[in-house]
Amino acid sequence: HKVISDEGTLGIPEVIAVVLLVNVDFVKKLVPNLEQMYFLPEADSDMEKIEQLMKEFSYYAGKEKEHEPYENLRLMSMLYELMYLLCRDDLVVRETV
Incomplete structure (x- = not known):
């Protein structure tokens, strides 16, 4: 993945993006019908x-x-909260989208 700031669109010269990649199997355990969701x-x-x-x-x-x-318990609790x-x-x- 790569994120590039579009200064013309955002009007902000520096944009910082934090990308958190979460294992899809983990998400499927939380959202069983993930294939139908967005x-x-x-x-x-x-x-x-x-x-x-x-x-x-x-x-x-x-x-x-x-x-x-x-x-690691704190990190997992943060992930669950997110x-x-x-x-x-x-x-x-x-x-519906």
């Missing part, structure tokens, strides 16, 4: 909370760190 972010999404979570995830990007004991927000606010049936 994530469509809307204005009423809790973008402030999502942004906060993504910033916290970005702390771990590309770094081999010594983690605190049980820190998935909750996305499913609650942005998950729609593909046929």
Whole structure:
């Protein structure tokens, strides 16, 4: 994946994107009918909370760190919270899009 800022469209010279790749099998366990669904972010999404979570995830990007004991529990809880927000606010049936 590659993200390129379109300065003409956004009017912002520098845009930072954080991409979190989540294993599709993990998502299918949370959303059993995933094949019929589509994530469509809307204005009423809790973008402030999502942004906060993504910033916290970005702390771990590309770094081999010594983690605190049980820190993986925190990371999993953050991932579940992110998935909750996305499913609650942005998950729609593909046929309706």
